[in-house]
Structures are given as C-alpha cells and as structure tokens.
Amino acid sequence: MTDVLPAAPSTAAPLSAGEIDAVRQRFPILSREVNGHPLTYLDTAATAQKPDVVIEAESAFYRESNAAVHRGAHTLAGEATELYEDARLTVAAFLGVDEHEIVFTSHATEALNLVAYALGTASIGRGAGAAAAEFALGPGDEIVVTELEHHANLIPWQELAARTGATLRFIPVHDHGGLDLDAAASIISERTRVLAITHVSNVTGAVTPLDVLVPLARAAGALVVLDACQSAPHLPLRPRELDVDIAVFSGHNLYGPPGNGVLYGRAALLDALPPFLYGGSMITTVTMEKAEYLPSPQRFEPGTPRIAQAIGLAAAIRFVQEVRMERIAATEHVLGERLLAGLSTVPDVRVLGAGSPEPRVALASIVVDGVHAHDAGQVLDEVGIAARVGHHCAQPLHRRFGVTASLRLSAGLYTTEAELDRAVEAVASIRPFFGLSEGEQS
Numbered sequence: 001m002t003d004v005l006p007a008a009p010s011t012a013a014p015l016s017a018g019e020i021d022a023v024r025q026r027f028p029i030l031s032r033e034v035n036g037h038p039l040t041y042l043d044t045a046a047t048a049q050k051p052d053v054v055i056e057a058e059s060a061f062y063r064e065s066n067a068a069v070h071r072g073a074h075t076l077a078g079e080a081t082e083l084y085e086d087a088r089l090t091v092a093a094f095l096g097v098d099e100h101e102i103v104f105t106s107h108a109t110e111a112l113n114l115v116a117y118a119l120g121t122a123s124i125g126r127g128a129g130a131a132a133a134e135f136a137l138g139p140g141d142e143i144v145v146t147e148l149e150h151h152a153n154l155i156p157w158q159e160l161a162a163r164t165g166a167t168l169r170f171i172p173v174h175d176h177g178g179l180d181l182d183a184a185a186s187i188i189s190e191r192t193r194v195l196a197i198t199h200v201s202n203v204t205g206a207v208t209p210l211d212v213l214v215p216l217a218r219a220a221g222a223l224v225v226l227d228a229c230q231s232a233p234h235l236p237l238r239p240r241e242l243d244v245d246i247a248v249f250s251g252h253n254l255y256g257p258p259g260n261g262v263l264y265g266r267a268a269l270l271d272a273l274p275p276f277l278y279g280g281s282m283i284t285t286v287t288m289e290k291a292e293y294l295p296s297p298q299r300f301e302p303g304t305p306r307i308a309q310a311i312g313l314a315a316a317i318r319f320v321q322e323v324r325m326e327r328i329a330a331t332e333h334v335l336g337e338r339l340l341a342g343l344s345t346v347p348d349v350r351v352l353g354a355g356s357p358e359p360r361v362a363l364a365s366i367v368v369d370g371v372h373a374h375d376a377g378q379v380l381d382e383v384g385i386a387a388r389v390g391h392h393c394a395q396p397l398h399r400r401f402g403v404t405a406s407l408r409l410s411a412g413l414y415t416t417e418a419e420l421d422r423a424v425e426a427v428a429s430i431r432p433f434f435g436l437s438e439g440e441q442s
C-alpha cells in the first residue's frame with residue numbers, strides 16, 4: 001500500500017509567528033514595497049521567491065568556481081564538478097533516492113518531455129537498453145492522465161500518443177473538483193502503459209489520492225509518472241514510498257533558481273531508456289557512424305549543464321531541510337484552511353474545486369462573479385498583492401469548471417496569516433471596486 005502524504009502530518013508543529021518572521025528575513029525581496037504597500041507575494045505556485053543562501057550560492061559560483069564541469073584537468077573544473085555533483089547528492093538525499101537516479105534538466109517541462117520522448121523511441125532509439133522494448137507503446141496501448149493536469153503533463157502525452165498510435169485517456173473530475181475515482185478504476189486497465197498524474201493540482205491545490213491510483217496502475221503493469229511541481233515545495237516527497245517510477249519538479253518552485261529541473265527515475269528504467277538529446281558528455285565512444293552512451297544520469301545530460309542553477313537548487317533544498325518539510329507542510333496546512341475559510345465568507349466568489357474531499361496545500365483559484373480575472377488581479381496589485389491570473393496552463397480544467405480564467409492565490413513557507421487576511425479583504429473589495437453590489441450581475 002502506498003502512502004499519501006497528508007497535507008498536515010500530525011507529528012510536526014507548525015512554525016510559530018516568530019519562526020516565520022525569521023524565515024522571512026532570509027528573503028530579501030519580501031522587504032520591498034509595491035504600489036506603496038508592503039509586498040504580499042501570493043504567486044508562489046508560479047515561482048517561489050529566493051532566500052539569501054540561494055542568491056549567494058549562485059553568485060559565489062560565478063565569483064569563485066566558474067568552469068565547465070566533468071572534463072577539465074584544472075582546479076576550477078574540479079571544484080565546479082564537485083559542486084555540481086554535490087548538488088545531485090543533495091537532491092537525491094532530499095528525495096531518498098540514489099544519485100544516479102537524479103537527472104538535471106532545464107525545468108519540469110523538459111523532464112516530462114524527456115520521458116515521453118524516450119518512451120516514444122524505446123523500441124527504435126539507439127542507446128536503448130535491451131529492457132527498453134518493454135516500455136515501447138503502440139496501437140492498443142493507453143496512456144492515462146487526469147483532467148487536472150498542467151499542460152506540461154498533458155501535451156507531451158498527447159504527442160506521444162499521436163506518434164505511436166497509442167490512445168490518450170483521462171480520469172475526469174467531479175463537479176466538486178475531486179478526481180472521479182470510480183471512473184479511474186475502469187479507465188486504468190491492462191491496456192494502460194503509462195499513468196501520468198499530478199501530485200498536487202496547480203489550480204485546486206488538492207493532493208491527488210495516490211494511495212488509490214498507484215495500486216491500480218501497478219496492477220495493470222503501467223509506469224507511473226508523477227508531476228511533483230506543486231508538491232515538492234509543500235510536502236515531504238519520497239518517490240519510492242509513493243511507489244512511482246518517475247517524479248519531476250522544477251527548482252524555481254522550490255525556492256531555487258529558474259533554469260533547473262529535476263527528473264527522478266527508477267535506475268533500471270532510466271538505464272533502459274534511450275537518450276532524449278544527443279551530443280557531448282554523454283558517451284563512452286563515438287565513431288563516424290555511431291556512439292555508445294553512458295548510463296544515467298549522463299546519458300540524459302548532454303552539453304554543458306546548468307551548473308550554477310543546480311548549485312542554487314541545492315542551497316534551496318538545504319534551506320527547506322533546515323526548516324523541515326514536515327513543519328512547512330503543517331504550517332501551510334493551517335494557512336490553507338485560513339485562506340479557504342476567509343474566501344468562503346466573501347459573497348459572489350467561487351473557489352475552484354473547493355468541495356473536493358482531498359487534503360490540499362495553501363492555494364486557491366477563485367472566480368469573482370462579473371469580474372474578469374485580469375481585472376481582479378489588478379485590484380490586488382494596486383495594494384501590493386501579487387496573484388496569478390489566467391488559466392494557469394490548465395485550460396481543460398478551467399473549461400471543466402465552466403470558466404476561461406481564474407485568480408490564483410498561492411502561499412509559501414514565508415506567507416503569514418496576516419497576509420492571507422489582507423488578501424481576503426482585498427478580494428472582498430473587488431466587486432465593490434467595479435460598482436457591483438452583493439448578488440448583482442454585471
């Protein structure tokens with residue numbers, strides 16, 4: 001039985017107000033003002049702010065150790081290689097996996113494309129291990145996603161299905177926003193070769209019930225690919241305990257720099273899959289006709305990698321580990337409850353997926369009756385509140401909820417209750433700002 005990590009592990013104490021204040025001191029940007037108001041940053045799901053240690057780690061690399069990794073005979077190249085490979089060890093320890101199971105990519109989007117591409121060439125790609133044929137897809141095979149997916153975990157599978165003749169199916173969501181698990185039980189079948197699902201929805205904030213879905217995939221003999229972009233920053237993430245084959249996330253969501261993504265893959269799977277990009281640093285021998293490829297992770301990291309970004313991510317991971325992920329989850333659980341409770345008191349505001357029974361992170365996407373999300377976002381920006389507007393790269397889910405756009409408020413480990421209260425107050429001011437009284441249609 002797999003574990004679904006609860007949004008609030010009962011053993012961990014939430015951070016005290018003093019501890020949150022100490023955390024906030026480490027994020028230089030949080031002391032700035034926007035439009036004459038203190039910045040209230042509620043766009044962490046789009047990208048998290050960076051603590052001083054991340055800014056310093058990246059800049060120290062350029063000041064002191066900048067060199068290309070792996071091939072140089074000089075001291076700087078050795079130092080850069082050590083820092084880069086140390087970053088891989090830090091990520092591996094964070095996830096509780098081996099370091100050769102960690103591939104650095106440029107972002108989660110690339111990691112998901114890598115997996116979908118490699119699966120698409122499993123039977124023909126040179127460099128594939130003999131076991132790769134087992135992962136090849138063709139007509140009659142099915143790839144299953146959910147209606148919750150971010151486009152990054154949808155379009156690569158659409159394209160893989162189109163290239164291989166496999167069929168793409170999806171687990172629908174109920175009107176309340178939760179996944180239809182009865183439908184899942186009939187959709188996931190012996191035809192399913194891949195189940196690719198988000199761990200936490202970037203629109204509803206709900207934690208996917210992996211304890212139900214993963215065993216269904218296992219029984220079907222399917223690979224499980226987990227999009228952990230919105231869980232890695234908020235919940236302890238242990239891919240092996242969750243029994244998934246692949247898990248991906250972006251460094252920038254986890255308080256690290258942009259330009260860096262993480263792909264965890266089960267060793268046997270990564271070593272069997274053919275490469276995605278081809279070039280230098282990934283080979284054992286090359287002739288004019290062909291090449292032999294190194295095992296993972298090198299076979300998936302050709303070219304000069306994003307060295308400073310990996311080092312920055314390692315600094316971010318050490319930072320959250322000092323705070324402790326369990327305590328971050330417990331703190332954000334309290335914040336999430338407060339945000340939802342506050343928003344539920346505002347008339348003519350609908351929280352997308354508010355009725356779903358799953359635990360959730362501190363994130364809410366709202367629709368303000370009669371006001372376009374972009375206009376609503378501007379009202380918040382006027383008072384220094386940074387929120388996301390649009391479809392959040394989840395058009396099918398917005399369509400399912402009958403809207404084209406929403407305004408998303410998303411917290412991080414630096415968010416205070418007072419900030420959320422301010423945001424709720426600002427949301428309550430949106431309709432009056434546009435001259436709409438309670439219940440009035442525009």
Ligand SMILES: Cc1ncc(COP(=O)(O)O)c(C=O)c1O
Nearest residue numbers: 107108109150152202229230250
């Ligand atoms: C759930 C989810 N999946 C995938 C992505 C894609 O991440 P990136 O744009 O960093 O590749 C995001 C982006 O925030 C996301 O929220």
